[in-house]
Structures are given as structure tokens and as C-alpha cells.
Amino acid sequence: METIVKNCAGIDVHKMMVMVTVRKEVPNEEVQVITREFPTFRKDRELMCQFLQQHQVDLVVMESTGIYWKSIYASIITRGLNPWVVNARHVKNVPGRKTDTLDSQWLAHLAHCGLIRPSFVPNPEQEQLRLLTRHRDKLVKLIAREKNRLHKTLDDSGIRLGGLISDINGKSGQRMVNALIDGESLRDIVNKADYRVKADKKQLMASMDEQLSPSHLIVLKSIRGHINFLSEQQRELEIQILNGIQPWKEAWQLLQTLPGVSEMSAATLIAEIGDDMEQFGGMKEIASWAGLCPGNNESAGKRKSGRIRKGNKMIKTILCEVANAAIKTKCQFKGKYQSLVIRKGHKRSLIAIAHKLIRVIYTLLKKRKPYIDPDTDYEGLMVRKNAPRWLNKLGEYGYLTLTLQTV
Incomplete structure (x- = not known):
């Protein structure tokens, strides 16, 4: 096949080692293949970059193997080289011939012939913001799991508050659950319910008329403390995200x-x-x-899934x-x-x-334009919102009276 990239390298990435294959053309129109193994510590990554620079590599290709490729990619890009991260599905090797050496050689061969394309890799600033937003997503899911455990523990103890209010994790539900865990009387607990709760006070008292066992209290207090801890972490993380979004x-x-x-x-x-x-x-x-x-997914003129x-x-x-x-x-x-x-x-x-x-x-x-919904009458919304203020100002300055006299 025709050569597209004269000097290129393929890297098979692992947790503790990388296999690097350099494929380059020599003056006699032959292809020279050099393979070396490097550990993944910082000093060894610097030696790997020196090895790539020594052979004047124009393109470095690696698979997106978990998160192990990130430190390799960062080391390569800081040296001024051109790294590509490719989808492993697009560069799958021939079955039965899969070793670390063959994988790196296959990547180098594909890059040599221009048969691969790079995946999207965010810049370092965006990568830092992504780290924060993904961690926040994990915290939100953890909080949701803990709230489900709290609800399940209440049901296990015989309390059926979740069947009377729409959201046991809402403000009204949280106030009542906290008062229940703290051992307050049923009358005080029911008085913490919001006026929008449809269930009457007798039903609410009946749903919580159950003696919590010591074990249930221990579990409920532990879950509540964990939810409060995770919620505080989430709030702090959101402040960091809003500060980091300024660029x-x-x-x-x-x-x-x-x-x-x-x-x-x-x-x-x-x-x-x-x-x-x-x-x-x-x-x-x-x-x-x-x-x-x-x-x-189409074959023989038939459109499949x-x-x-x-x-x-x-x-x-x-x-x-x-x-x-x-x-x-x-x-x-x-x-x-x-x-x-x-x-x-x-x-x-x-x-x-x-x-x-x-x-x-x-x-x-x-x-770089804001969203304008085709089904929304923005002019009508603006008039309905501002018409009373406009009329008040017209009356204040006498224009409304003059208009009525003219009519």
C-alpha cells in the first residue's frame, strides 16, 4: 500500500509498560522497523520521548486503553510530538496473532499507510474541568443511592411515609424524616409538613406510628450523616466548577x-x-x-436494526x-x-x-448565537411581562390621559 506517513510510531499501552514500534523509511526505499519496551514511570516516559525524537517520528499512534494512555499522551505532547489516540475498535488486529509487539507493529503499519483517524482528545484545561464534572456526577449518583437506602430502611422498619407524600427526599419529607430520627413526638413531626402535602395529619401520624429499633436508628443516622457529607462535597465541587468555567x-x-x-x-x-x-x-x-x-445496518437491500x-x-x-x-x-x-x-x-x-x-x-x-425556539412567541411574552409597567409609566407622565382624550 501507498506510504502516507514516512516516519511514524505505534504504542501498545499497558499499566506498567508500553511497547513502542517505530516504522520509518530509509534511503534505499526500504522500511525499517524498530521495537522497544519502556516502563511507564516519568523518567522512563522521558526516555521513550527521546527515543521517538531520535528517530524523527512525525506521528505517534496509541489505543485508548482505559486511563493508562493519558500520562503517555501528556508526556508525548509536551515534547512537541504529534500523538493520536485511536479507537481500539477501528484498529483491531487479526485474531490469533495478538501480542504486545505485534499490536504496536500493527498500529505503526496502519499509521504508515494512513488507514486510521484520531479520536477527539480535550486540551489540558478542558480535561481538568472534565475531571471535576465527572466526579460531581459520581457524587450525585452516590447521594441518590443513599437516599434510596434511607427510604428502604424506613420501609423495613414499618414506616410508610413514602406512600403518602410525593417525594420523601423533598424539603417537607426531609424535615419529617430528620425529626423522626431525632426522636421527636408525632405531633411535632406532623407540624413540619408543608401545607401543600395532600395527606391529612391523621394519615401522616398513622404512617409514622412505629417504634424504631436501635439497629434501625443506627443505620438511619449513618445514612443521614453520609448524605450530608456527600451533599457538602457536591456544593464545594460545584463552586470549583463554576470558577473553572470562566474561560x-x-x-x-x-x-x-x-x-x-x-x-x-x-x-x-x-x-x-x-x-x-x-x-x-x-x-x-x-x-x-x-x-x-x-x-x-443494511444488507441485501434490507434495513436491519x-x-x-x-x-x-x-x-x-x-x-x-x-x-x-x-x-x-x-x-x-x-x-x-x-x-x-x-x-x-x-x-x-x-x-x-x-x-x-x-x-x-x-x-x-x-x-455563537443564543437559542431561539420556533414555537415560542418571544414578542408576546415580552409584552405580557412588561405591559403593566409600560402602562404605569405612560400614566405617570400623562401620555395615557392624552391618548384617551384624543380618542
Whole structure:
């Protein structure tokens, strides 16, 4: 095959070692292949970079093996080399011939012939923000699990408060549960209920008329303390995220004009895709990268399953959350969802809305313009909001009286 990159290298990445193969052309129009093994400690990574520079490598290719490739990638890019991280699915070796040496040689051979393409890798600042937003996502899921354990423990003790109020984790439910754990009387506990709770006080007292055992109290106090600890960590982390989002403040504010997008979800989107849409090529490409577009599976003229493929899990999750919030507002996404849910069901319709959202986000960030919903009358909203104030000012300065006299 035709040579595209004259001097290139393939790296098979592992936790404690990397196998590096350099493939380069020599003056006699022959190809020289050199393979060496390096440990993954900092000093050894520097020796690896010196080895690549010594052979004047133009392109370095490695697989995205877990998180082990990140330190290797950082070392290579700081030396001014050109590293590519490729999808392991796109460079799968021939079965039965898989060793560390052959894997690195195969990567170098593919790069030599120009048969691979790089994956999207965020810049170091964006990578730091991504670390914070992904850790926050873990904390949110941990808090949700702990709240479910609290609810399950209450049910196990015979307390059926969760059957009378819509959300036991809401403000009213939390006040009553905390008072119950602290051993307050039933009358005091019931008085902490919000006026919007539909159940009457007798029902609430009956649902909590149960003696908690010492073991249940120990578990409930432990879970409550853990929830408070995780919630405090989440608040501190969100402050750090909002401070770290300042370099992308314009894009962050643009994303918040979309229905269903909050401050944290906008920060998460920035951490995952950045604000430079040129690196994706187009809205179809970014939807495919996120794993939200329908799959292509056709053979002999028959269209088979269009199941979406695996993509960026974090962006898929956050876009589904945004879609779930957007379909509850008066916007085009609500109408789209209502037309799909009858035929497709809730989950598939939600993926379709997420697919539409990622394309809209691409357009917003590329054109640097806020979102304008085609189904919303912005002029009418502005008039309804400001008309009383306008009328008051017209009356204050006498214009309203003059207008009525003229009429």
C-alpha cells in the first residue's frame, strides 16, 4: 500500500509498560522497523520521548486503553510530538496473532499507510474541568443511592411515609424524616409538613406510628450523616466548577438559553465537547461521536436494526437528562416528543430528542448565537411581562390621559 506517513510510531499501552514500534523509511526505499519496551514511570516516559525524537517520528499512534494512555499522551505532547489516540475498535488486529509487539507493529503499519483517524482528545484545561464534572456526577449518583437506602430502611422498619407524600427526599419529607430520627413526638413531626402535602395529619401520624429499633436508628443516622457529607462535597465541587468555567463563559451562557439546560449541565457539556466545533467537522459527526444517531445496518437491500452504538457515556447521560427536562416545557422539543412517544415509547423518544439537542448545540456554539425556539412567541411574552409597567409609566407622565382624550 501507498506510504502516507514516512516516519511514524505505534504504542501498545499497558499499566506498567508500553511497547513502542517505530516504522520509518530509509534511503534505499526500504522500511525499517524498530521495537522497544519502556516502563511507564516519568523518567522512563522521558526516555521513550527521546527515543521517538531520535528517530524523527512525525506521528505517534496509541489505543485508548482505559486511563493508562493519558500520562503517555501528556508526556508525548509536551515534547512537541504529534500523538493520536485511536479507537481500539477501528484498529483491531487479526485474531490469533495478538501480542504486545505485534499490536504496536500493527498500529505503526496502519499509521504508515494512513488507514486510521484520531479520536477527539480535550486540551489540558478542558480535561481538568472534565475531571471535576465527572466526579460531581459520581457524587450525585452516590447521594441518590443513599437516599434510596434511607427510604428502604424506613420501609423495613414499618414506616410508610413514602406512600403518602410525593417525594420523601423533598424539603417537607426531609424535615419529617430528620425529626423522626431525632426522636421527636408525632405531633411535632406532623407540624413540619408543608401545607401543600395532600395527606391529612391523621394519615401522616398513622404512617409514622412505629417504634424504631436501635439497629434501625443506627443505620438511619449513618445514612443521614453520609448524605450530608456527600451533599457538602457536591456544593464545594460545584463552586470549583463554576470558577473553572470562566474561560468558556460565553459558550456556557449560550448553552443555558436551551430549554432544560442548567448551569451544571451546561458546564458538563462544555467539559465534554468544548466550544470549538471545528474539531468535529459537522453536526452529523458530533452526533455519531456522542453515540446518539441511528446506526447503519443494511444488507441485501434490507434495513436491519438501527440501534445506537456506544459513544461518550457522559454526554449521552447529560443530554438525556436535558431532554427529559426540555419535553416538560413549551418548546419544539415537547412537540417532537409527543409525536414520537406514541410510536416509539418514552426511552427511544428521549434518545431522539437528545439527538436533536446535540445538533442544536453544535449550531449554537458554531454560530455563537443564543437559542431561539420556533414555537415560542418571544414578542408576546415580552409584552405580557412588561405591559403593566409600560402602562404605569405612560400614566405617570400623562401620555395615557392624552391618548384617551384624543380618542
